[in-house]
Amino acid sequence: MHALLDWERAAIVKLAAEWGEIDRSHRKLAHCGSRLELVYVSESTVLRVLVAEGVHLPERPARERRDKRPFPEWAELVPGVIFIYDFTHFAGLPKWCAIAVLDVVSRKWLATVVSAEETSTQVEVTFTRALVEDGKEYLLDQPLLDELACGVVPDNDERLPVLLAVSDNGPQMTSKATAVFMAGARIAQHFGRPGTPNDQTQVAYCTSSGCGG
Structure with a gap:
């Protein structure tokens, strides 16, 4: 175990700048950093660094609401239909x-x-x-x-x-x-x-x- 190094902090911030629009999550960014062999840190460490640096990840767009389709008119609300x-x-x-x-x-x-x-x-x-x-x-x-x-x-x-x-x-x-x-x-x-x-x-x-x- 060791304290977070300056280059690791910089790598996390850079990771957020390059992949934040895609991943939109500190959890995904942590795995992305490992996959790209840029930095190996935990999900909580990524979140802590981003908060300390004032970096805000883009929020996911709200899912478009779809109205529930009504049943056909012939389908009566009675048993057996x-x-x-x-x-x-x-x-x-x-x-x-x-x-x-x-x-x-x-x-x-x-x-x-x-x-x-x-x-x-x-x-x-x-x-x-x-x-x-x-x-x-x-x-x-x-x-x-x-x-x-x-x-x-x-x-x-x-x-x-x-x-x-x-x-x-x-x-x-x-x-x-x-x-x-x-x-x-x-x-x-x-x-x-x-x-x-x-x-x-x-x-x-x-x-x-x-x-x-």
Whole structure:
């Protein structure tokens, strides 16, 4: 251990001048200094020197607020119309995850699948179980699914849609395979705002706390 040397102080100030606009954080600057082999100091040391030298890092610009998209007019706030789903991970089992489907209005826990994979396949399996649990297995329309898989989208088809599936923008939710399955089961998709986990608060809380039993 040694007292901070003058050249180290100068290196920290120079680092802030050259990288402050990019890193905007004393923590990132400390790692940047090590990566560039300019100065090896702790995060707290960088902060202490910057404060002593009167150096203020640029603040991050405020994130542009995005209004929450309303549900489609046909999606009534009654049980059995709007489902919400999400994946969750386990701290003690890092290679495993669970996907759960809940009814937004009744808060009924419809289905859960635990898997080592996190793909559109798990979405399809879980929603199939959810539809059966909710007495809607008749929506699993194989002829319609085959048409959609071939790129044929029926015009003015009264079969589409019947349910609304709410989720975040994860790749499993936005994939083409998931979109085809959802459309085949007459389920419209509604995605939450990027970087806004509160849009999925209900299912995220339930899957993490195990409130489904």
